[in-house]
Amino acid sequence: MHPRAPAGRPDAGWPHTRPLRLATRGSPLARRQTDMVAHLLAQGRPGLVIEPVVVRTEGDRRSEEPLERIGGQGVFVKEIQQAVLDGRADVAVHSAKDLPPFVAPGLVLAAVPVRGDARDALVGSTLAALGSGARVATGAARRRAQLANLRPDLCFVAARGNIETRLARANGDGADAVVVAAAALDRLSITSQAAEILSPLVMLPQVGQGAIALECAADDEAVRGLLALVDHQDSHRALIAERTMLAAMGASCSLPVGGWAEPDGPRLHLRGMVASADGRIQLHADGWGADPVTLGTEVAHKLLHDCGADRLLGQDLGARRGEPAR
Numbered sequence: 001m002h003p004r005a006p007a008g009r010p011d012a013g014w015p016h017t018r019p020l021r022l023a024t025r026g027s028p029l030a031r032r033q034t035d036m037v038a039h040l041l042a043q044g045r046p047g048l049v050i051e052p053v054v055v056r057t058e059g060d061r062r063s064e065e066p067l068e069r070i071g072g073q074g075v076f077v078k079e080i081q082q083a084v085l086d087g088r089a090d091v092a093v094h095s096a097k098d099l100p101p102f103v104a105p106g107l108v109l110a111a112v113p114v115r116g117d118a119r120d121a122l123v124g125s126t127l128a129a130l131g132s133g134a135r136v137a138t139g140a141a142r143r144r145a146q147l148a149n150l151r152p153d154l155c156f157v158a159a160r161g162n163i164e165t166r167l168a169r170a171n172g173d174g175a176d177a178v179v180v181a182a183a184a185l186d187r188l189s190i191t192s193q194a195a196e197i198l199s200p201l202v203m204l205p206q207v208g209q210g211a212i213a214l215e216c217a218a219d220d221e222a223v224r225g226l227l228a229l230v231d232h233q234d235s236h237r238a239l240i241a242e243r244t245m246l247a248a249m250g251a252s253c254s255l256p257v258g259g260w261a262e263p264d265g266p267r268l269h270l271r272g273m274v275a276s277a278d279g280r281i282q283l284h285a286d287g288w289g290a291d292p293v294t295l296g297t298e299v300a301h302k303l304l305h306d307c308g309a310d311r312l313l314g315q316d317l318g319a320r321r322g323e324p325a326r
Contacts, residue, residue, distance in 0.1 A: 014222050019051035023080045023089035026054040027162040032187050033212050034093045037230065040113055044229030053089040055079050081107060084216060090223050092215040096208030096239055097181075101247035108218040111231035112239050116183035118210035118260055120203050121194040123185075124170030124177035127202075129195075130154060137166065137175035141277060145256035146203045147179070148279030163188060183210040204258030204273040204284075207242040211235060234263040237292045241270045244296025249274070249304060255313065259299075266290050272299045274309040283307040 014020065020041065024034040031052070038050040056079070076098040083089040085106050096112065103109055120143060130136070130151065137159035138144055144156050157175055159166045163184050169175040177195070185191045214230070216223040238261035245259050256275040261268045271286045285302035289295035303309040 014045070014048065014226055016222075019049040020091065020223070020226065021051050021053045021089040022091045022093050023053045023055050023083040024093045025076065025080065026056060029163050029184050029188060030093070030095070033095065036187070037091075037093055037113065037212065037214065040230040041226060045226060048226070053083060055083050055089075081215060090216060090220070091227065094213045094215065096211035096213040097206045099208060099213055099243070101207070101243045103215075106218060107215045108224065109213055109239075110216045110224050111214040111227035112236040113212050113214075113230050114232040115235035115238065116210040116212075117181075117186055117197075118205040119182045119200060120179055120198045120205060120209075121182040121185055122177050122179055122196045122198065123167055123193050124175065124195060126196040127151065127198070130176060134176040135174065137169040137178040140179070140206065141256040142206055142258050142273075142275070143179045143203065145275035145277060145279040146258070146273075146282070149275065149282050150202065152279070167193065181209055200260050200271070204271060205260045207246045207257070207259040208239055209260075211239050213239070237261075238263060238268060241268050241289075241292035241296040241299075244293050245270065245272050245300045245303075246296075248297050248300035249309065249313065261292070261295075264288075268292060268295055270295050270299050272303050274303055274307070274312055276312055281312060283309050283312065 022034050022037060024030045031054075034052055038052075041050060042048055077092070077094050077100070080092045080094065081104050084092045092107070125134070127150070132153040133155055135155045135157050136147060137157050138147075139159045147154060148156070157169075159169055159175070159178055163180060166178050166180060170178040182191070182194065182197050185194055214227050216227060241261040242259040246257065249257065256277060256279075258273040259270065261270040267288050267290050269286065269288050271284070273282060273284050275282045283303060285299050285307055287295055287299045287302065289298065
């Protein structure tokens, strides 16, 4: 099932006397994003009492291990989603880029507030100022592949952990620069640490980057009504187009795939990218359309069948599994 925007009624009513419970990770960035959501909800429904429910995820518990080793995409969201399914929380608050491309059974992607900056940022140095052999810290295959394509002379080192831990890498801790989401710097009020904000034409963002995704139980009309108050239609439609593209390709955040949709009146412009792990091959496709699901499907089809991404992804997955390329 593709993640279409819900047609729920705005503010169907919150009949409970208890607080609205927002499940979130405990990192400073996650807590800040949850505070932003709480503020928006309080503006839309004055007097609403909101309570954070902090959940420690598998990705947080095993922060030193590569994502591919501990399950890839989803390791930051499964426990948060389960808190909603178990009734311990009413809303799951996610960085949209952490969500697998299919909605979990029993849940609905109910709202996407106004999207932040989707771009990537370099901390520690600009791209042009990095010397040959400079070390760039990133844990994302997408970032590594695109930077390697631009600058094959660079070296890459792993970077995991919260934003503060990763930024420390650019301050003499084993790297000359680190790549992070520009939205993370903005939300933590440390944008001044960015040496360069990379254009999406230079580095295509990760699907969902800069967006906050709010999930709730699919049958909870009261919560869906509340979340409709903070839903931003253009941001939601753009996220659906990107996630549909990713789902149609059978890909995830652990592979070098990028996607970015921009609203333009009633239409969206979606760009997609697939790269080889070493960055030597990059395939691009784009498209325009009013329906985000149709657009995402069409751009995925272009990448897979017109550009040859099906073979590229198959080779990359096979290499990760130790299988021969077909």
